[in-house]
Amino acid sequence: MSRPFPYAYISCPCADTPVPDPARKRRSKETSHKTNPEDPNVPVPEDYDFEDERTFDPRSPRSNFSLYPPEQLLYCEDCHQIKCPRCITEEIVCWFCPNCLFETPSSMVRSEGNRCARNCFNCPICTAPLAVTTLENVTGGGSQQGPWVLSCGYCMWTTLDIGVKFDKPTNIRTQLSKMTDSSRGRQMSKTFSDLKSPLSTYSSIDDQFPSPNEIRGDEASPINEQLSGPLNPEARFQALKGFYKSQIASTSSSPNDPLADFGAGFSSPGALNRIMSLYTSSSRLGSLYGGTSKKPKSKPPVMREALTASEGLRVPAPDAENALIRRMASDDCGWDGMASLEQRTFQSPDARFVEDLLPLPVLLRTKRSKRCKSCKHILVKPEFKPQSTRFRIRLIALSYIPLPTLKPLVPSPFAGLPSTTPTTAPNLDSLSPLRTVQFLLTLKNHMFDPVRVTLATPSVTPGRVASKVTILCPQFDIGANSDVWDEALQGSAAPGDARASRSGTLGSTEKVAEAGKVWDKGRNWTTVVLEVVPGSLPGGGGVTRRGRMKQHDDGSNDDDDNDDSDADSDANANALDWSGQTKDPNQRLQPDEDVLEIPVFVRMEWDSENQIDQEQSVGKGQNSDTVKRELAYWMVLGVGRISSEMGF
Amino acid sequence: MDPRQSQVHLKPPAHAPARPSPSTSPTPTPRAPVTAHPSATIADTVILHGTHPIAIGAGTIVHPRAKIYSYEGPIVIGENCIISEKSSIGSAGVAGERSRTVDALPIRILACVTIGPLATVLPGAHVHSAVTVEALATVSRRVSIGAHSKVCAGCEVAENVRIRDWTVVWGSGAGFGQRRRTRATEKMSSATAVTQGIQALEGRVIEDARLMVLQKEREALVRLIGPGGGGRRR
Numbered sequence: 001m002s003r004p005f006p007y008a009y010i011s012c013p014c015a016d017t018p019v020p021d022p023a024r025k026r027r028s029k030e031t032s033h034k035t036n037p038e039d040p041n042v043p044v045p046e047d048y049d050f051e052d053e054r055t056f057d058p059r060s061p062r063s064n065f066s067l068y069p070p071e072q073l074l075y076c077e078d079c080h081q082i083k084c085p086r087c088i089t090e091e092i093v094c095w096f097c098p099n100c101l102f103e104t105p106s107s108m109v110r111s112e113g114n115r116c117a118r119n120c121f122n123c124p125i126c127t128a129p130l131a132v133t134t135l136e137n138v139t140g141g142g143s144q145q146g147p148w149v150l151s152c153g154y155c156m157w158t159t160l161d162i163g164v165k166f167d168k169p170t171n172i173r174t175q176l177s178k179m180t181d182s183s184r185g186r187q188m189s190k191t192f193s194d195l196k197s198p199l200s201t202y203s204s205i206d207d208q209f210p211s212p213n214e215i216r217g218d219e220a221s222p223i224n225e226q227l228s229g230p231l232n233p234e235a236r237f238q239a240l241k242g243f244y245k246s247q248i249a250s251t252s253s254s255p256n257d258p259l260a261d262f263g264a265g266f267s268s269p270g271a272l273n274r275i276m277s278l279y280t281s282s283s284r285l286g287s288l289y290g291g292t293s294k295k296p297k298s299k300p301p302v303m304r305e306a307l308t309a310s311e312g313l314r315v316p317a318p319d320a321e322n323a324l325i326r327r328m329a330s331d332d333c334g335w336d337g338m339a340s341l342e343q344r345t346f347q348s349p350d351a352r353f354v355e356d357l358l359p360l361p362v363l364l365r366t367k368r369s370k371r372c373k374s375c376k377h378i379l380v381k382p383e384f385k386p387q388s389t390r391f392r393i394r395l396i397a398l399s400y401i402p403l404p405t406l407k408p409l410v411p412s413p414f415a416g417l418p419s420t421t422p423t424t425a426p427n428l429d430s431l432s433p434l435r436t437v438q439f440l441l442t443l444k445n446h447m448f449d450p451v452r453v454t455l456a457t458p459s460v461t462p463g464r465v466a467s468k469v470t471i472l473c474p475q476f477d478i479g480a481n482s483d484v485w486d487e488a489l490q491g492s493a494a495p496g497d498a499r500a501s502r503s504g505t506l507g508s509t510e511k512v513a514e515a516g517k518v519w520d521k522g523r524n525w526t527t528v529v530l531e532v533v534p535g536s537l538p539g540g541g542g543v544t545r546r547g548r549m550k551q552h553d554d555g556s557n558d559d560d561d562n563d564d565s566d567a568d569s570d571a572n573a574n575a576l577d578w579s580g581q582t583k584d585p586n587q588r589l590q591p592d593e594d595v596l597e598i599p600v601f602v603r604m605e606w607d608s609e610n611q612i613d614q615e616q617s618v619g620k621g622q623n624s625d626t627v628k629r630e631l632a633y634w635m636v637l638g639v640g641r642i643s644s645e646m647g648f
Numbered sequence: 649m650d651p652r653q654s655q656v657h658l659k660p661p662a663h664a665p666a667r668p669s670p671s672t673s674p675t676p677t678p679r680a681p682v683t684a685h686p687s688a689t690i691a692d693t694v695i696l697h698g699t700h701p702i703a704i705g706a707g708t709i710v711h712p713r714a715k716i717y718s719y720e721g722p723i724v725i726g727e728n729c730i731i732s733e734k735s736s737i738g739s740a741g742v743a744g745e746r747s748r749t750v751d752a753l754p755i756r757i758l759a760c761v762t763i764g765p766l767a768t769v770l771p772g773a774h775v776h777s778a779v780t781v782e783a784l785a786t787v788s789r790r791v792s793i794g795a796h797s798k799v800c801a802g803c804e805v806a807e808n809v810r811i812r813d814w815t816v817v818w819g820s821g822a823g824f825g826q827r828r829r830t831r832a833t834e835k836m837s838s839a840t841a842v843t844q845g846i847q848a849l850e851g852r853v854i855e856d857a858r859l860m861v862l863q864k865e866r867e868a869l870v871r872l873i874g875p876g877g878g879g880r881r882r
Contacts, residue, residue, distance in 0.1 A: 161832040
């Protein structure tokens with residue numbers, strides 16, 4: 001996984017308890033797929049009826065979709081459930097320009113596109129924001145009247161590079177679109193709003209294939225073309241769209257086809273029928289597909305292509321491509337004069353040289369509120385104003401579930417252990433197999449109620465690399481997240497004690513992990529010890545032998561020295577695992593199979609105030625005031641990577 | 649490093665060779681013979697080491713903690729330059745290498761050059777006038793950078809490369825991420841401009857404006873780090 005060791009992920013329960021019923025049906029289908037014999041290595045969870053008893057497998061392909069870092073999760077107070085990005089819906093609260101922080105109404109976004117309509121532009125060369133600068137100092141005029149340009153502070157590009165200057169420093173986008181939209185050159189024409197919407201490629205594709213037969217067709221008259229003149233890309237796109245819409249309407253065989261839009265017309269099964277009928281109606285193929293008995297259908301009407309400029313046709317000049325090539329080859333263009341692919345992505349499809357690039361208005365951003373998918377309760381609601389970074393509602397999961405943190409427990413040299421054990425922290429990127437490592441698992445409570453936590457973990461981790469895991473104290477309490485000063489005020493001895501034990505992880509002299517006892521405890525956190533015996537890797541035997549042979553050849557490494565051989569063995573393991581030298585696929589290590597991940601089932605219980613019935617229960621006793629809550633989820637602790645070299 | 653403790657005297661005395669010659673100094677880091685114009689502003693904590701002479705032109709400002717090493721050849725810094733903090737010009741030679749003066753690699757920095765903070769200019773570089781070398785950029789050995797060019801932040805100009813006038817080296821680092829761009833100097837025309845019939849200005853006016861701003865920046869800097877500048881602040 002992408003995070004450095006050790007890490008903790010929390011599994012959102014939504015993966016196990018799908019809300020709608022169809023999903024359940026689909027999943028049962030999945031299991032039947034999984035049980036097919038060609039993939040025997042995939043661990044098949046046999047019985048879905050006993051889901052709760054099933055051990056969460058962090059390595060199963062499905063768990064990829066449910067594991068999240070704790071800070072990315074939300075919590076729904078109505079459902080009392082952890083909510084991951086998959087079990088929420090998002091709504092756009094507002095659109096705003098990240099540059100000028102002006103809000104754009106969504107209706108305007110729909111009509112004008114999602115780019116800033118004011119003065120915010122990005123450099124077409126290097127994408128840095130452009131500044132509106134005056135040239136009055138240089139050109140004379142002293143009273144802020146001077147011509148204005150957009151200039152890039154990074155690559156020193158200015159609009160003078162494309163020969164454009166502005167008369168006033170406001171509404172630059174309208175000024176620029178006026179320049180680009182009105183009377184335009186035939187080949188270099190482009191508009192501002194034609195900033196490569198995904199559909200705009202249609203226009204370029206279509207005018208590459210004007211079928212020559214049809215140009216000679218019916219109503220195409222040169223006079224007509226002369227009158228309408230060349231359209232700009234945006235208008236051409238609109239013309240083509242209208243043209244094809246009318247073509248579909250006129251050629252569709254069934255009048256009740258929902259052909260209001262392009263997409264519906266072509267993605268409908270009717271379109272497929274139409275295409276298939278083209279094949280089957282032809283006599284030869286028809287006999288091939290056994291269609292001789294069928295009545296020959298009437299030939300469906302054929303769609304024609306755009307023929308005139310008013311329909312959106314554009315015929316490039318015959319030598320346009322040659323002129324482009326000549327320009328590319330000329331000395332004053334060169335490699336640096338060509339627009340790169342990244343630069344052309346957001347420009348008009350005709351832009352080939354850096355001179356053709358236009359400044360890009362800044363893309364808008366959104367603020368979104370988030371709702372629970374099942375109960376529609378709002379989980380996150382930001383302030384409406386783009387300037388504000390505050391949230392009105394933000395129910396993040398970490399204020400409801402304890403934050404797990406893991407760190408290795410360094411055994412002290414004085415604690416009665418043999419002196420050969422290294423006193424340094426174990427290298428989590430290469431844990432030696434079959435050697436016990438102890439970890440401190442700290443759970444920090446952020447609720448204002450004390451929590452009782454029960455941890456459960458399989459004694460052997462699932463998967464081929466079976467590591468033994470023991471939680472020395474699986475059941476413990478965590479204090480409430482009370483006032484920070486409470487701890488100091490309650491007793492003078494307690495804080496000092498806690499301080500000493502907290503630092504004790506580095507060099508505690510007397511503390512030894514004991515079964516059934518909490519390692520350490522603070523105001524709102526509790527630490528328990530986790531004992532892990534990393535399993536040996538499947539290809540481990542061979543690797544070890546290889547490593548040994550190499551060591552004998554060198555004659556320099558003694559086997560007792562564990563730390564030194566770690567680096568060698570890592571190299572060996574990599575060479576063996578990834579080169580594909582091992583023929584047996586079972587023997588070969590799968591990617592990341594050597595990562596030691598421990599599934600831990602967390603079940604927490606607490607008494608919370610009954611917020612709904614609070615008014616009624618004022619006069620009642622203590623019991624009705626509180627409600628017993630419980631929450632259970634799986635989490636995965638990423639401990640480290642097991643090295644293939646045996647430790648000694 | 650505390651400005652209150654540092655001495656107010658920041659400028660070397662007006663008469664040339666300001667520093668003692670390296671042959672007389674027994675210290676392992678020889679002070680370079682510096683020839684600075686009286687109107688140059690050199691901060692107190694500038695490191696000027698080396699065996700070859702260093703010349704600093706009129707109106708040039710050298711920020712505190714800039715490092716100028718003349719072990720591998722003489723260094724000439726022209727007029728009205730700004731050498732920013734912690735930039736290093738020349739390479740800090742190893743002690744044994746100092747005697748190797750056969751093929752001296754001079755560094756020539758012409759007028760109105762800006763060297764950004766933490767930038768590196770290695771021996772043999774020839775930086776023409778009005779060049780900007782931005783923060784953390786590297787100009788390698790025997791590089792010639794043409795006038796009015798710019799090496800953007802973090803970019804590295806490889807050895808023995810000649811960069812033409814009015815070129816911007818930008819992108820990320822060295823190699824493939826790096827791109828170059830030629831700045832507009834005269835009246836540029838594009839399709840948009842042609843159709844509009846805009847009488848565009850020459851691209852050079854942008855550079856003129858930039859140099860004017862640079863002049864103002866230098867005037868302000870003289871007040872800040874020039875003689876008495878530190879004292880006036882406190």
